[in-house]
Amino acid sequence: MIKSSLLILSQILIFAFWPSSFFLTNQPTRFEILNPNRVSLRNTVFVVSPLDYDTLIKSIGLFKSRSLARLEHNRITPIISRYSLNFFSLIDPNNYFFGFHPRENVIPNQNLVKFPSLSIIFFLTGLYLWSNLPHRRLVLGLSLVSILMLSTLNIFDGFDLILYLPLALIIRHGLLEFSRKKSFLVTPILLLFCFVSTIDLIRIVLIR
């Protein structure tokens, strides 16, 4: 009885976090993602900034061999660099469970708390037991396409909400698999999870 109640509460907490965080702490820019100006080519990694060009020219000038310089530093270098930076930010567990790092302000709003920090345990469990995940091909496809597309944006904040559902499903899968374990530790861990996550959710609701 206690265990099943905790399990329901845990799922509510997992699914409630990102939307609460997004709509409550993100108010001034809540609907910024609907602004068509943000979805234009000039807001993608394919447009290289003057600063990037300056660094590129300086880097090329340092090499004695022009061809070696061109091999390493060319017009595509800043694009690849920005794309990979976004890509790795989007596959970073710290992004989803800790708002990157508590003392690291990446860009405004990107330090959103997206899932309860303790749910990283269930996320890893879900990944490890991937083969049992229902609709895993859909989840994988949606996640991959989203990550690859979001990486093309200069600032993916807001748009990354598209990852909410697949990630929440993986975490839920991990939670359910974890709760099936016949260990005396399951209920205490679920209790701890609910306690800490509720406090975190209250923080989001009370302190915007």
Add this chain to the structure above:
Amino acid sequence: MKPRLIIITLTLIIAIGIFFRFYKLGITPAGFYLDEAAMGYNAYSIAKTGKDEFGKAIPLIFRSFLDFKTPIYTYILVPLIPIFGLSIYTVRFLSAFFGVLTLPLIYLLIKEITPEKYAAKLALLTTFLMAISPWHILLSRTSYETNLSLFFLILGIYTFYLGLKKPYLFIISSLGLSLSFLSYHAERLIVPIVFVFLTASNLKVLMANLRRYWFVAVISIFLGLFLALPTIGLMRTPGFLSRTTTLNIFSYSRQFPSGYKPDYHGPLAGLINSPALLSVNEFASLYVSYFSPRYLFSIGNADPKSSYPGLATFFIWQLPFYLIGLYFLIKDKKLNPLRSIIILLLLVSPLPAALTRDPYTTIRALPLVVPQTLVIALGVIKTLKPGLIMVLCLVITASLISLYSSIFILNDYFRAYAWDFGPTKVVDYINKLPKNLPITFDNSRGESYIHLLFFTKYDPATFQKDNFEVSPEQYYTSMVRNKTKNLGRISYKQIDWGLDAEKTKQYLIGDGLVISDHELDVHRLTKIADINNPDGSLALRIVETNPRQNEK
């Protein structure tokens, strides 16, 4: 693999390792960081007078800038100073030397504890990936105690496993682990855990052969205690604790825990602002970051001194192999005992770093380079088909080119400022100045007096006599600093514009913030030289004063 082929391959790998660690060692990174200069000058001071810069005979930890540095690096440097002289090369040589020695040691360790099926391949590939690891190369090319500590840690673990067959090697193991414990702050937490694990996981073997082991084991334990106890005895002094209290996320003496909301005083303040909950959350976030692909393969360490331009901790192409390797390490129980010690190192190595506030620091988490490199090597071995070997060779060649250009070309241009390029060059300019005028060097930022001491090879006995900071009795306990230093005609202090520029004819040295263009005009200073970083930014400025008294 044939033994001859293994030896040739290993020799080639070590040669690559030597190249990336020793080539242009005294020149690159351009500049010489103040901590490196401090270790070098204190070794010089010990060699000349038997005392450090503060006049303390044979300190157990070095007070230097109230950092209380671990002593092993400095003491091993002492005998090198009379042979090679006091130079950047000499100070960095030690780190590069132990960095290279770590490579064959890793090969031997993996070979010793890996099942026969993988042993040679995994050992060679891990050693190769270590030889070209940007993380390990950077810390081998610069004077960081952590690199020395890693060598001793691996030595301790390797000789422990050998000791199970040849018990006298437990003495070397004990020596290695003790020296690792003494060489760097992070290992003070890692080494005891590793020691307990090694003993516990081999308890059956140890107990079964107690008659063979007991004598050597007792000697080893006594040796370890003999080396470590004096330092443990200092554990309660403010000096020993200084690093812990300033950096520890569980210490609230200097700042609130991360996420603390000082404006919230509602009924739930006790829970919402609970320091324990917030700090545990921060610790977890820091801990996870040491496994995050974003840090490992994309941004690396944010500190410009702790990474190379355009390179992260590992190469980007290693990401899939890292994930695959992790999967097999967890899954494949046949890899024991390698599996258990590598999982332990993976879990324990980030602990000390995760207890400190800075996000992802590669210096404090250096022992992690070994298990993570091995995980990547395991991923390569488990997945690579013969047809893809050529592709991998091409990717590795591109990585080597990228590594070369980043270390020897880009880093010196873009990051020299972080390596104290200006203070490193300033003595050349000072030597050209006429000797008739005094010099005031501004001390607002940095600790450049140590560069002046190092590059002028200033007589340690004279420096100790002229610059009192603390008595030997209060060396580890007093946290009072004397930031003004006298080095003959050079005064290292804050510039007092009224006194120094308007009343005294002298040279002033400071950075662009202190001696700005505005100050040049206001105080009618004559610019002697601007010392620029390689990227053209101003590092230091030397001016001559024109006091108003002289005009009258």
